[in-house]
Amino acid sequence: MKMKSRPKILLIEDDASIVGGLKKELQAEGYEVAVATRGDNGLAQAKEQPFDVVITDLKMPGLSGLELVEQLHAIKPKLPIILVTAFGTTETAIEATKLGAYDYLLKPFDMAELLDLVAKSVACNRLMSEPVEMGKARSNQSAIIGDGRAMQAVYKEIGRVAATTVTVLIRGDTGTGKELVARAIYQHSSRAAQPFIAVNCAAIPETLLESELFGHERGAFTGAHARRVGRFEQANHGTIFLDEIGDLSLSTQVKLLRVLQEKYIQRVGGNEKIPVDVRVLAATHRDLESAMKENQFREDLFYRLSGVTITLPPLSQRPEDVPDLVKYFMQRSGGEVGVDAPSIQPEAIAFLQDQTWPGNVRELENVVRQALLLARNYSISLEYAQEAYARTRKSVLVPDQTIAGYFTGLLAKAERGEADGVHAKMIEEMERELFARAIQLAQGNQAKAARWLGVTRTTMREKLIHFGLHPTGEKPDE
Ligand SMILES: Nc1ncnc2c1ncn2[C@@H]1O[C@H](COP(=O)(O)OP(=O)(O)OP(=O)(O)O)[C@@H](O)[C@H]1O
Ligand SMILES: [Mg+2]
Incomplete structure (x- = not known):
């Protein structure tokens, strides 16, 4: 069985000094990088070859970044395009998002920021394009496995709701396959050719989540230097997957409810009512009934969301x-x-x-x-x-145990002749602990955890495999 290929990135940029540095950084992260130095050539390449992400400059010979976004998005609506643009052209960048760019970065940008965005775009693209089979696996494809009664019922539900545009709430304990089911619904829906935008509501700080979902106007809050188009607007005509919806704050719940009821959004700090046509899929592992009793989750939102509920059985x-x-x-x-x-x-x-x-x-x-x-x-x-x-x-450190306590215990074992190779053992165990905690804190975001630890994403991935961690279950190279 072959390993999945490395993600492919097309870099369209005419400034050779930028290309060199960027290419090196991206390759170090394990991406395959192709370069085009003209807009028209870039467009031609992107049309012909399969890429996971396109990064493009705004001003280029041949074709402008904006034209490129418009034309490429019309042909490949699911391919994420990141527009890199100089400060002062923010309005253009916003225009680009409306035309279908996945996101944009203002120059001068932080490399870590770009890498984060690229990782997010790659994941997003693969979510959209990797087909999910139901019941049986064909070759190395993603599949929802399980032929038992419980899963048969789930497949039936997926089949029933996929073709409609009804809102679906997917429930089930952690690791039961909620995200997989969301993808299956999307891929079998009439909107399969349109974008699928996933937002993990638990992974975004509360203060930023509303702006992420609905966008904001310039000056809406400190730091809002420019207008931003939210994920709902971006997902127009497509599907949005609101993962970990049980983690939404009450104020965001109110706003979401309004969007679901009235089918328009208002950017944070704005008055304009922008109509959106978005199919909503939501998931949570939380016990929403208890959350409602404790007034942590709004009942009206719950009923809005759960037009259809699919509950995944624990393993x-x-x-x-x-x-x-x-x-x-x-x-x-x-x-x-x-x-x-x-x-x-x-x-x-x-x-x-x-x-x-x-x-x-x-x-x-x-x-x-x-x-x-x-x-x-x-x-x-x-x-x-x-x-x-x-x-x-197992975690080597029991909760509240100190490093000193751990060392003392380990050395005592060695003294009694119950442990050998203590140095290698300690290094291995501490390393595992560090990686386990980092990936947990980063909520499964490998790029983020790798940056914290100062290792490449490739090392991150190898260590996670080595230690049997893989908490998101996602192979970053897929
Ligand atoms: N029925 C299944 N068949 C094959 N793989 C599955 C199945 N269910 C889950 N998986 C795999 O298990 C991992 C976890 O699944 P997924 O991310 O969909 O879970 P989840 O319910 O969203 O969990 P969480 O609540 O923690 O986010 C993934 O790698 C997924 O591919
Ligand atoms: Mg999930």
């Missing part, structure tokens, strides 16, 4: 699906960890079926990957499965 309620899931994940992870023909023994499957899986399918996926790493080219035995299961859950 423990569908052990019959575990064998298929295990095989699917062995196929998907095999290439990644360098195992050509992965296999597993029946006792190991039985063991995995018996666990309770608080992290649901995502946790199972991590355990399978870890087991493959342990077993290498051997079949995954019961022992490997058990070891992988233990490894993916």
Whole structure:
């Protein structure tokens, strides 16, 4: 099984000094980079070849950035385009977003900011373009696996709502596949050719979320130097996926409710009513009934959102699906960890079926990957499965334990002859702890966590695989 190819970026920029630096940075992050120095050439390349993201300058020979956005977006509405533009041309940048650019950056920009935006665009593009099969996996594609009764009911629901434009609320515990279901609905909908914009409401600071969703006018708040077009406006005629909707503040809930009811948005700090035609999919792992009782979630919004609710069963309620899931994940992870023909023994499957899986399918996926790493080219035995299961859950530091306490414990073990190779062990365990905490704090954003730790995204990815972490379950290179 081959690994997924590296994300491809087309850089359209006529200034050679900018191209050189940018290209190097992007390549260091693991991207494949193609360069065009004229707008018209860039457009031609983007039409012909599959790219994950296009980064374009505004002023170029051949064709302006704005014209490029307009023409390219008309042909490939799902391809994210990032416009880089000098300060003072902000209005043009806004124009570009309206014409379909995914986002824009003002020069001089921060490299970290650009890399973050690129990572976001790549993820967004892959969400839109990677098809999701239901029930069975074909080759290496994304699929919702599980043939048991519970999942059959879910597929039926997806089929029922996909073609409509009804709002769907997707519920289920963490790792049960809510995002996967949102993508499946989108891809089977009549809006599949239009953009799918995902917003993780929990990952954006509350103060910025309203502006992210609805945009803002210049001067709406400190730091709002220019007008910004929000995700709702961008998703016009398409689909917006509001993930972690249970984390919305009450004030944002009010505004969202209004958008759903009246079908127009108002930018923060603005009066203009801008009509939007957007299909809304929402997801949460939270118990909204309790949140409503505690006045943390508005009932009217709940009823608006839950025209149709799809609830994903926890994995423990569908052990019959575990064998298929295990095989699917062995196929998907095999290439990644360098195992050509992965296999597993029946006792190991039985063991995995018996666990309770608080992290649901995502946790199972991590355990399978870890087991493959342990077993290498051997079949995954019961022992490997058990070891992988233990490894993916354990944290070396128990809560509130100090580093000093950890060292003392480790050295005491060595003194008693119960541990050897203490130095290597400590380094390994501390490193795992650091990566685990960083990725958790970054809410799964690998680019962010990598930046904090001062490592490349490639290293980040390798370490996450090595430690069996992969908390988002997403392979960044997909
Ligand atoms: N039925 C399934 N078949 C195959 N893969 C699945 C299934 N359900 C979940 N996964 C995989 O498990 C991981 C987690 O799924 P997903 O991100 O959709 O969960 P989620 O419900 O959104 O979790 P969270 O609440 O933590 O955001 C992903 O890698 C996804 O591909
Ligand atoms: Mg999710």
